[in-house]
Amino acid sequence: MSSPHASPHASPRPGAPSVRRSVPPGLLFALPFLILFAMFLLWPLGQGLWMSLTDTSLSVHDPAFIGVDNFTEALQDTEMWRSLGHTVWFTLISTVPLVGVALGLALLVHTGLPGQWVWRLAFFAPYLLPVGVVSLLWLWLYQPDLGLYNHLLGSLGLDQVGWLSDESVAMWAIALTTLWWTVGFNFLLYLAALQSIPDHLYEASAIDGAGAWRRLWSITLPQLSRITVVITVLQILASLKVFDQVYLLTKGGPNGSTRPVVEYIYDVGFTGYRLGYASAISYVFFTLVLVASATQYAALRRREK
Amino acid sequence: MTSTDLPVRTAPTPQTLPPIRELRVRRAARRGQTNLTLGNSRLTRVLALAALTVMAVVWLLPMAWALLTAFKSEADASSPTHWFWPQGGFTLDGFRTVWERGDLPLWMLNSLFISTAVTVITVLVSAMAGYAFSRTRFAGRRWLFLLTVAAVLVPPQILIVPWFRQMLTLNLLDTYAAVILPQTVAPVMVFILKKHFDSLPHELEEAARIDGAGHWRIFWSVLLPLSRPMLAAVAIFVFIGAWNNFLWPFVSTSDPTLMTLPVGITSVKDAYGIQYAQTMASAVLAALPLVVVFMFFQRHIVKSVATTGLGGQ
Numbered sequence: 135m136s137s138p139h140a141s142p143h144a145s146p147r148p149g150a151p152s153v154r155r156s157v158p159p160g161l162l163f164a165l166p167f168l169i170l171f172a173m174f175l176l177w178p179l180g181q182g183l184w185m186s187l188t189d190t191s192l193s194v195h196d197p198a199f200i201g202v203d204n205f206t207e208a209l210q211d212t213e214m215w216r217s218l219g220h221t222v223w224f225t226l227i228s229t230v231p232l233v234g235v236a237l238g239l240a241l242l243v244h245t246g247l248p249g250q251w252v253w254r255l256a257f258f259a260p261y262l263l264p265v266g267v268v269s270l271l272w273l274w275l276y277q278p279d280l281g282l283y284n285h286l287l288g289s290l291g292l293d294q295v296g297w298l299s300d301e302s303v304a305m306w307a308i309a310l311t312t313l314w315w316t317v318g319f320n321f322l323l324y325l326a327a328l329q330s331i332p333d334h335l336y337e338a339s340a341i342d343g344a345g346a347w348r349r350l351w352s353i354t355l356p357q358l359s360r361i362t363v364v365i366t367v368l369q370i371l372a373s374l375k376v377f378d379q380v381y382l383l384t385k386g387g388p389n390g391s392t393r394p395v396v397e398y399i400y401d402v403g404f405t406g407y408r409l410g411y412a413s414a415i416s417y418v419f420f421t422l423v424l425v426a427s428a429t430q431y432a433a434l435r436r437r438e439k
Numbered sequence: 440m441t442s443t444d445l446p447v448r449t450a451p452t453p454q455t456l457p458p459i460r461e462l463r464v465r466r467a468a469r470r471g472q473t474n475l476t477l478g479n480s481r482l483t484r485v486l487a488l489a490a491l492t493v494m495a496v497v498w499l500l501p502m503a504w505a506l507l508t509a510f511k512s513e514a515d516a517s518s519p520t521h522w523f524w525p526q527g528g529f530t531l532d533g534f535r536t537v538w539e540r541g542d543l544p545l546w547m548l549n550s551l552f553i554s555t556a557v558t559v560i561t562v563l564v565s566a567m568a569g570y571a572f573s574r575t576r577f578a579g580r581r582w583l584f585l586l587t588v589a590a591v592l593v594p595p596q597i598l599i600v601p602w603f604r605q606m607l608t609l610n611l612l613d614t615y616a617a618v619i620l621p622q623t624v625a626p627v628m629v630f631i632l633k634k635h636f637d638s639l640p641h642e643l644e645e646a647a648r649i650d651g652a653g654h655w656r657i658f659w660s661v662l663l664p665l666s667r668p669m670l671a672a673v674a675i676f677v678f679i680g681a682w683n684n685f686l687w688p689f690v691s692t693s694d695p696t697l698m699t700l701p702v703g704i705t706s707v708k709d710a711y712g713i714q715y716a717q718t719m720a721s722a723v724l725a726a727l728p729l730v731v732v733f734m735f736f737q738r739h740i741v742k743s744v745a746t747t748g749l750g751g752q
Contacts, residue, residue: 158576158578159575159654160575160577160654161577162571163567163568163575163658164567164571164580166564167565167624167629168583170564170620174598174602174620174621174623176590177605178598178601178605179598179601182601185601185604239491242487242491247487251737256494256495256498257495257498258741260502262679262683262726262730262733263729264682264701264704264725265683266702266725269705270718270719271501271502271719271722272501274504274718277715280519282500282501314498319744323744323745325741326745371594374594375596377596377686378685382685396596399596399597399600400599400690404690409600413600417597420593420594420597423592423594
């Protein structure tokens with residue numbers, strides 16, 4: 135990159151006003167990022183918008199401009215609405231436990247009970263597993279006849295569950311896998327926040343004779359309210375983007391009952407070859423993400439006031 | 440969980456503690472804050488420990504089950520009656536078969552190479568941009584930074600289709616470049632590093648500037664060495680993200696010799712058929728690298744997630 139060459143020329147006389155040159159050094163520093171940014175974010179973003187207005191396909195070579203036809207089709211596409219519904223439903227049933235369980239685990243670990251290393255490893259290690267590993271593992275755990283969970287249910291005298299084959303269970307099973315896999319991330323964020331609560335708050339209340347229960351309600355939880363909002367916002371945005379584990383565990387099945395919108399984009403674009411239509415659905419999904427972000431931002435602003 | 444704390448309200452705090460118990464409480468207090476958050480009641484502490492143990496067992500069970508299966512013979516792994524303890528004892532056959540297929544080590548190397556390249560490029564490029572936005576002035580700087588911050592909102596999932604189209608046009612599909620390049624754009628890291636540079640004092644670089652150092656010298660020899668913990672945090676975060684990334688590597692590679700670990704091991708899922716011991720052996724081997732690294736660098740990784748995970752909020 136050209137930036138190393140900038141150094142001999144930069145401010146030849148200390149304290150002198152910056153010398154006029156064709157390219158300011160600051161721009162040179164930002165340039166490598168800006169080039170990648172333009173090539174792999176801004177351009178594709180524009181390209182996607184353009185493609186959504188055409189009938190671009192993987193099989194036909196000359197795409198034609200078709201105006202907003204893709205969008206009118208998308209708005210009448212029940213399968214798209216269904217997949218959007220799955221995404222929103224997954225976001226709901228995954229965010230609540232991913233925030234709640236993370237908080238519970240962090241509160242328990244933060245008490246300073248012995249075995250800190252073990253607890254952190256147990257709850258955080260799954261987060262380090264690639265999704266491929268997570269899905270192979272849980273396909274095996276959920277296996278109907280030989281999987282661990284049905285064996286355990288069997289030894290308790292309970293009926294077997296079609297974890298991934300029963301339409302009414304599959305999404306919950308995926309949410310459970312997601313909880314196991316990613317709760318460690320929120321758990322660590324909560325732990326860090328707990329460690330930053332000053333001791334003197336607890337000491338003062340201990341002198342006042344407040345019990346542990348009381349301290350939890352009147353010191354710990356209020357001190358965690360800001361980080362809880364932040365973690366919830368990040369979690370909602372992450373859950374809306376769900377694809378990997380659903381695709382690998384159920385391929386969106388049974389009968390498309392777990393297919394999230396990102397998988398619908400993938401299916402339309404790469405299985406159905408309709409890149410133009412897939413781009414239009416991408417933009418519908420983008421709108422959903424933006425609306426969610428804006429709502430959360432507004433809520434955050436109101437809270438801070 | 441919270442109900443376990445209830446008895447504390449009624450449990451009276453002992454006025455005089457026996458010396459041994461007092462010592463134990465003090466030791467616990469030094470380890471963490473047991474008596475600050477839980478109080479001095481032994482019952483609460485036992486209940487909290489019990490709750491924690493149950494949760495840890497539930498969380499570790501899937502991994503223990505995978506390990507157990509991986510060391511079984513195929514016959515034992517799919518035995519409907521003796522489903523827990525293997526009748527024929529433990530064996531390394533699953534691991535041997537998987538390793539000898541040869542694709543797993545190759546995918547590990549691919550993942551290592553791709554994640555390292557993504558990390559090096561992302562950290563260097565983002566740090567330079569962070570420096571430019573924090574320490575230099577040029578026309579359009581404010582505007583470009585705003586654009587970068589706004590881009591944090593763009594989900595990479597919506598770029599999959601245009602990226603694919605782009606790589607098709609550039610004739611880069613099924614190359615390392617196609618997998619790596621789109622992953623190196625990390626506006627949030629630029630934002631984090633810009634804010635980090637903003638927080639560093641200006642005195643040191645003033646001194647360096649008086650000594651005649653240019654921007655590159657100040658960036659490379661003054662600010663970067665001061666930023667080592669932050670750079671490590673960002674690097675760890677980017678590396679884990681790239682190591683575990685699935686969707687784009689999955690879409691951009693169809694050649695098995697270029698696949699990353701997460702994509703590769705799921706691509707042969709059906710090829711293994713119902714060979715559960717082999718499947719679990721491959722999962723264990725694939726999981727090993729990052730879990731081992733975590734054991735050695737736990738402190739750094741925990742810090743990285745805590746500082747970078749919030750995206751600078």
